[in-house]
Amino acid sequence: MTFPPLQSIGKYLGLTLLSGSILALQITFTRIFSLMIWHHFTYMVIGIALLGGGAAGTFLAVRRWGPDKLQQRLGGLALLFSLASLSNLIAITTIAIDPLRAAQLGWTIIGLGIYFTCLLGTFFSGGLVIAAIFGRWAGAAHRLYFADMLGAGIATMTVLFVIQTIGGPAVIALIGLIGALAAVLLGYEAKPRQRWLLPAIIGAEALMLAALIARPPTLAIPGSKELGWAIQAQGTSPEFTRWDPVGRVDVMPEITVTEPMIVGAVSSSYPLDNRPELPLKLVTIDGTSMTGMYRFDGSDADLERFRFLNHAVISAVYQLGNERPRTLLIGVGGGLDILLARLYQAKQITAIELNPTIVSLLRDRYADYTGRLAEHPSTELIVAEGRSFLSRTTEQYDIIQGIGLDNLAALSGGAYVLAESYLYTVDALEQALNALTPNGIFSWTRDVNSPPREMLRLTGLAAEALRRMGVSDPAAHIAIIANESGVNATLLVSRSPFQPEQIEQLRAWGAANNFTMLHDPLVRLNTPFADYLHAADPRAFEQAYPFQIFPVTDDNPFFYNYFRWENLHFDRSYEGRLNRFPIGNLILLTMAIFALGAAAAFIVLPLARYQRDGLRMTGAISTLAYFSLLGAAYMFIQIVLIQRFTLFIGYPIHATTTTIASMLAFAALGSLLGSKRIRTANGLRLALIGIAALTVIYIVALPPIFAGWMHWPDLARIVASIFIIAPLATMLGIPFPAGLCQLNARAPGLVVWAWGMNGVFSVLGSVLVIVVSMASNFTTAMLSGAAGYALAAMVSGTLWKVAVRDSASVSATAKVTADTPVQPVTR
Numbered sequence: 001m002t003f004p005p006l007q008s009i010g011k012y013l014g015l016t017l018l019s020g021s022i023l024a025l026q027i028t029f030t031r032i033f034s035l036m037i038w039h040h041f042t043y044m045v046i047g048i049a050l051l052g053g054g055a056a057g058t059f060l061a062v063r064r065w066g067p068d069k070l071q072q073r074l075g076g077l078a079l080l081f082s083l084a085s086l087s088n089l090i091a092i093t094t095i096a097i098d099p100l101r102a103a104q105l106g107w108t109i110i111g112l113g114i115y116f117t118c119l120l121g122t123f124f125s126g127g128l129v130i131a132a133i134f135g136r137w138a139g140a141a142h143r144l145y146f147a148d149m150l151g152a153g154i155a156t157m158t159v160l161f162v163i164q165t166i167g168g169p170a171v172i173a174l175i176g177l178i179g180a181l182a183a184v185l186l187g188y189e190a191k192p193r194q195r196w197l198l199p200a201i202i203g204a205e206a207l208m209l210a211a212l213i214a215r216p217p218t219l220a221i222p223g224s225k226e227l228g229w230a231i232q233a234q235g236t237s238p239e240f241t242r243w244d245p246v247g248r249v250d251v252m253p254e255i256t257v258t259e260p261m262i263v264g265a266v267s268s269s270y271p272l273d274n275r276p277e278l279p280l281k282l283v284t285i286d287g288t289s290m291t292g293m294y295r296f297d298g299s300d301a302d303l304e305r306f307r308f309l310n311h312a313v314i315s316a317v318y319q320l321g322n323e324r325p326r327t328l329l330i331g332v333g334g335g336l337d338i339l340l341a342r343l344y345q346a347k348q349i350t351a352i353e354l355n356p357t358i359v360s361l362l363r364d365r366y367a368d369y370t371g372r373l374a375e376h377p378s379t380e381l382i383v384a385e386g387r388s389f390l391s392r393t394t395e396q397y398d399i400i401q402g403i404g405l406d407n408l409a410a411l412s413g414g415a416y417v418l419a420e421s422y423l424y425t426v427d428a429l430e431q432a433l434n435a436l437t438p439n440g441i442f443s444w445t446r447d448v449n450s451p452p453r454e455m456l457r458l459t460g461l462a463a464e465a466l467r468r469m470g471v472s473d474p475a476a477h478i479a480i481i482a483n484e485s486g487v488n489a490t491l492l493v494s495r496s497p498f499q500p501e502q503i504e505q506l507r508a509w510g511a512a513n514n515f516t517m518l519h520d521p522l523v524r525l526n527t528p529f530a531d532y533l534h535a536a537d538p539r540a541f542e543q544a545y546p547f548q549i550f551p552v553t554d555d556n557p558f559f560y561n562y563f564r565w566e567n568l569h570f571d572r573s574y575e576g577r578l579n580r581f582p583i584g585n586l587i588l589l590t591m592a593i594f595a596l597g598a599a600a601a602f603i604v605l606p607l608a609r610y611q612r613d614g615l616r617m618t619g620a621i622s623t624l625a626y627f628s629l630l631g632a633a634y635m636f637i638q639i640v641l642i643q644r645f646t647l648f649i650g651y652p653i654h655a656t657t658t659t660i661a662s663m664l665a666f667a668a669l670g671s672l673l674g675s676k677r678i679r680t681a682n683g684l685r686l687a688l689i690g691i692a693a694l695t696v697i698y699i700v701a702l703p704p705i706f707a708g709w710m711h712w713p714d715l716a717r718i719v720a721s722i723f724i725i726a727p728l729a730t731m732l733g734i735p736f737p738a739g740l741c742q743l744n745a746r747a748p749g750l751v752v753w754a755w756g757m758n759g760v761f762s763v764l765g766s767v768l769v770i771v772v773s774m775a776s777n778f779t780t781a782m783l784s785g786a787a788g789y790a791l792a793a794m795v796s797g798t799l800w801k802v803a804v805r806d807s808a809s810v811s812a813t814a815k816v817t818a819d820t821p822v823q824p825v826t827r
Contacts, residue, residue, distance in 0.1 A: 054759020670733025
């Protein structure tokens with residue numbers, strides 16, 4: 001039974017579907033791994049996807065399938081991708097690992113190996129389809145590139161909505177179904193006895209999709225995450241689950257406690273007798289950042305049950321004499337922050353929360369349970385990102401408060417080391433302080449660590465922000481008080497120097513609760529915090545400290561990157577406690593080694609063994625350098641732009657999808673434009689120089705543009721981002737297909753090498769850009785991308801010189817049409 005392609009359009013539609021499916025699978029697994037493991041593993045998904053595509057091109061080059069066989073096998077390869085996609089579904093629903101448990105390290109490595117083997121097989125099979133399409137119709141590379149980028153762009157813009165609607169596991173099944181439909185478009189040919197196979201697979205996958213939507217499977221959550229702990233402790237599953245663009249939100253069934261479950265706990269001075277019962281529901285985002293929604297009837301009488309907050313270090317800011325303050329809360333979780341402000345009679349409460357599902361819980365589903373906090377006359381609950389809100393607010397507040405909700409075990413182990421946060425930079429602290437009244441106070445509660453690093457770095461951010469504002473003695477504007485166990489502390493930063501009566505009140509309250517002052521603005525204490533703030537040369541103190549605590553900025557927003565590379569070793573402080581080992585740095589190092597080793601094993605070595613003739617061509621090395629530079633430089637520019645627009649747009653996932661989709665769509669447009677305009681070596685060289693120059697212009701122009709437009713509404717910033725990205729992205733779409741077409745015309749034996757090296761350096765670039773950004777800053781990383789395109793311009797002329805044929809053969813090849821069969825390549 002044969003399903004014929006829809007004439008010539010079948011290859012374009014099939015390519016669009018497969019390209020979109022591959023991109024959608026990458027994004028889906030970044031969400032699933034953020035929940036099931038830790039978010040830093042999501043970076044490996046990107047590397048594996050690039051590796052799978054490159055390895056697929058190498059495989060076809062080694063197999064040397066002719067054009068007829070390529071076209072004949074397209075449908076079968078698409079069906080293979082469909083079935084391989086479902087193997088990932090089996091893996092995530094049957095295998096559970098916990099990377100932060102030292103006792104499970106061996107099983108974790110095995111589990112990760114299975115996860116990534118399934119992913120590599122899927123991306124490899126998908127890459128085979130794309131490789132075969134480009135190989136069979138390489139003369140139409142520009143149009144194929146357009147279809148490829150278009151599919152990926154559409155997937156980027158829609159997949160998060162689909163995940164939110166049907167859930168991550170169901171999206172995997174949907175991708176498998178799309179792969180099977182692509183097999184129809186690409187002309188799947190079945191033997192007479194297997195006519196039923198494709199219809200049966202499509203039907204089975206449709207039924208599976210419906211079943212997963214109706215009854216989503218349970219995904220294993222590590223015990224090192226709060227959700228995993230809660231499931232084990234309560235012996236039940238969440239009563240509410242929703243996937244959204246920020247993460248997966250879970251609400252556990254109600255429990256009743258008398259020991260309050262809050263950041264920093266309560267002191268032992270809180271009376272044990274007659275403690276009120278506190279019914280609450282635990283809430284997590286991606287299995288961590290746990291908070292609680294407390295049952296509350298909304299009355300002032302019931303508010304008295306929360307007097308335990310008088311004994312919590314998170315209420316330190318309310319002990320400094322501000323009566324009926326106007327309060328801004330950054331991140332509200334289950335609403336406890338609002339209850340705290342209500343308890344201390346805040347006149348106005350502006351509460352902002354990034355996650356829209358959390359806000360909807362308080363406004364709708366659990367509004368009655370939480371006492372309709374969002375409807376109180378004093379309270380305004382807003383869906384917004386903290387940094388974005390601070391940039392556009394014109395209000396002045398007496399108190400700005402935030403309470404860190406990150407998983408502390410993960411933080412101490414560096415699990416967030418690859419995470420950038422624009423809320424924890426000098427620039428952000430300066431904005432927050434500028435939003436305070438003259439005597440206003442900024443308050444933030446976070447982990448201390450031993451030896452101190454997290455709170456110490458936050459202290460450095462505050463001091464540097466004050467210096468930028470013209471304060472000569474930041475130590476007089478900062479107070480730090482730790483809870484009874486010394487695990488958590490609250491940083492207090494005042495625009496004006498603290499007054500003696502304020503500090504006396506803070507000391508008295510702290511002493512009554514067995515809290516400890518880590519820095520006193522009126523008395524020099526013998527603590528690392530006081531030493532840091534009173535240091536004659538803060539930079540020298542930071543350099544000598546065993547952890548990285550220098551103040552991070554918007555150009556290097558890796559707040560959680562504490563560990564120094566020279567200190568990455570196991571010693572007594574790490575024995576038996578993997579959560580104290582810098583797991584994030586280890587993963588980054590492993591990613592680099594894995595990318596290099598796997599790229600060599602699956603791409604370079606096979607090509608060297610079976611396609612070495614291509615290397616003997618004149619100009620081969622320069623030609624391969626061209627395509628290698630394109631692979632690395634593109635990744636450098638794309639990833640840095642994602643980070644830059646995360647600051648501007650405000651919502652990380654919206655910034656990611658907007659940037660990637662815009663770059664893909666406009667790169668597709670650039671490919672079509674380049675096919676008509678790039679005919680000479682000088683034309684390609686000018687395009688590459690233009691990309692390098694335009695990249696430098698972006699480096700200089702983006703910061704002031706963002707600063708001037710940050711106050712715009714969310715939608716306006718997203719639309720503006722698309723238009724800003726358009727010129728550079730359009731240019732970026734020209735060099736690869738233009739070079740590929742020219743190379744195919746003159747030296748087709750080098751085409752597979754060009755594709756292979758482009759894949760290798762794309763994989764390496766996706767890792768190296770993170771390393772460079774963390775070691776220096778985003779500016780340096782983006783300049784490196786510009787330098788890559790400038791170097792490519794220097795060697796691009798080789799594409800018009802490399803040849804192994806006589807002039808007549810070259811001339812004939814140059815006239816290849818869209819349907820002329822040539823050597824297999826991929827993109």
